[in-house]
Amino acid sequence: MTGGKEPPMGKIVLDMSMSLDGFITGPEDDESNGLGVDGERLHAWLAEGNDDPQTYRPSGPSGDIFDELMATGAVLVGRRTFDIAGRWNGDHHDGVPIFVPTHRPPADNPFERVHYVTEGIAECVRQAKAAAGDRDVMLHGAYTAQEALKAGVLDGIELQLRPVLLGQGRRLFDGLSPEHIELELVRTLEAQGTLHLRYDVRH
Amino acid sequence: MTGGKEPPMGKIVLDMSMSLDGFITGPEDDESNGLGVDGERLHAWLAEGNDDPQTYRPSGPSGDIFDELMATGAVLVGRRTFDIAGRWNGDHHDGVPIFVPTHRPPADNPFERVHYVTEGIAECVRQAKAAAGDRDVMLHGAYTAQEALKAGVLDGIELQLRPVLLGQGRRLFDGLSPEHIELELVRTLEAQGTLHLRYDVRH
Numbered sequence: 576m577t578g579g580k581e582p583p584m585g586k587i588v589l590d591m592s593m594s595l596d597g598f599i600t601g602p603e604d605d606e607s608n609g610l611g612v613d614g615e616r617l618h619a620w621l622a623e624g625n626d627d628p629q630t631y632r633p634s635g636p637s638g639d640i641f642d643e644l645m646a647t648g649a650v651l652v653g654r655r656t657f658d659i660a661g662r663w664n665g666d667h668h669d670g671v672p673i674f675v676p677t678h679r680p681p682a683d684n685p686f687e688r689v690h691y692v693t694e695g696i697a698e699c700v701r702q703a704k705a706a707a708g709d710r711d712v713m714l715h716g717a718y719t720a721q722e723a724l725k726a727g728v729l730d731g732i733e734l735q736l737r738p739v740l741l742g743q744g745r746r747l748f749d750g751l752s753p754e755h756i757e758l759e760l761v762r763t764l765e766a767q768g769t770l771h772l773r774y775d776v777r778h
Numbered sequence: 779m780t781g782g783k784e785p786p787m788g789k790i791v792l793d794m795s796m797s798l799d800g801f802i803t804g805p806e807d808d809e810s811n812g813l814g815v816d817g818e819r820l821h822a823w824l825a826e827g828n829d830d831p832q833t834y835r836p837s838g839p840s841g842d843i844f845d846e847l848m849a850t851g852a853v854l855v856g857r858r859t860f861d862i863a864g865r866w867n868g869d870h871h872d873g874v875p876i877f878v879p880t881h882r883p884p885a886d887n888p889f890e891r892v893h894y895v896t897e898g899i900a901e902c903v904r905q906a907k908a909a910a911g912d913r914d915v916m917l918h919g920a921y922t923a924q925e926a927l928k929a930g931v932l933d934g935i936e937l938q939l940r941p942v943l944l945g946q947g948r949r950l951f952d953g954l955s956p957e958h959i960e961l962e963l964v965r966t967l968e969a970q971g972t973l974h975l976r977y978d979v980r981h
Contacts, residue, residue: 743956753804753815754945756943774941
């Protein structure tokens with residue numbers, strides 16, 4: 576770089592499927608049932624109009640959202656979500672690096688592209704953004720999203736708002752401080768059974 | 779009625795302004811501050827583009843929603859919300875009747891159009907619908923909405939989804955049972971600072 580200009584940098588965007596009452600799992604979610612009782616239905620939008628068992632890609636507008644998510648250059652995921660998902664066998668999509676903020680990294684990490692970061696959420700976000708370059712970073716996990724919001728390092732929120740009241744489960748937005756976090760709705764996309772909402776977080 | 783046909787009947791529709799994290803008040807809401815700390819901002823959509831201090835009607839798409847709400851033929855409101863709102867001096871809009879489900883009606887009720895119903899939420903809904911005729915009934919109040927949902931007597935939900943995370947306060951959807959309540963998104967309307975979402979409740 577000789578021009579003194581910073582290279583363009585992507586954003587870090589929370590990506591979650593949420594019920595209208597704010598849940599991202601059903602009740603009793605644990606390692607044997609990561610999405611809780613009947614929670615898998617939140618993710619059913621991935622199968623809409625999809626006749627190809629080899630891919631998760633849904634048809635219609637949801638397919639565009641799916642493509643966008645799959646174009647991210649890194650994944651930042653909470654330790655709990657990561658472990659429950661079987662660590663995706665070390666590859667979430669296309670071999671992009673995966674960053675996991677944690678206080679207790681495992682003694683053994685067999686996955687070259689998986690990075691445990693112990694210096695806190697802000698540093699974890701910094702490393703993930705640096706690795707993604709000009710592409711966005713996908714963030715997964717409710718607790719980790721809350722930590723990123725509290726630290727002021729989350730740039731955007733991509734929600735798949737599902738038309739159901741789950742009643743019980745794990746909430747996406749919980750335990751935040753009473754200081755309001757301002758958002759801007761920048762995209763609304765209606766698909767069958769899912770409303771895709773994109774918010775920018777105002778810093 | 780000689781034709782044996784039932785007269786057309788309106789629906790009962792929950793109407794609330796909610797933050798993206800599901801709150802309908804800020805923290806510490808009480809009689810002196812019904813919307814809690816900074817909670818009044820949830821209702822700021824009513825003032826958008828409104829230069830006429832004599833009316834609450836906002837401009838643009840929000841004005842259409844406002845007109846629709848003001849065309850309802852009865853109001854069903856939780857006792858807490860009703861009292862905090864100063865009982866609207868007995869008239870929410872256009873003198874339509876107001877129904878309040880309660881276990882302890884006040885000894886004195888100076889308002890001719892206000893009806894306290896002690897026979898439960900389902901009976902209260904029945905009376906409000908009968909009074910509204912072919913017009914809809916507007917329902918206000920989180921706890922009462924939850925009771926109506928649990929009893930299976932709520933027909934629709936009209937949300938003003940506001941682009942903010944309040945962090946703390948009173949949740950609209952809380953304490954529901956784990957049996958899922960199915961919804962259908964039937965209208966999406968984007969207005970400045972507010973996303974209007976209309977859901978039908980599937981019975």
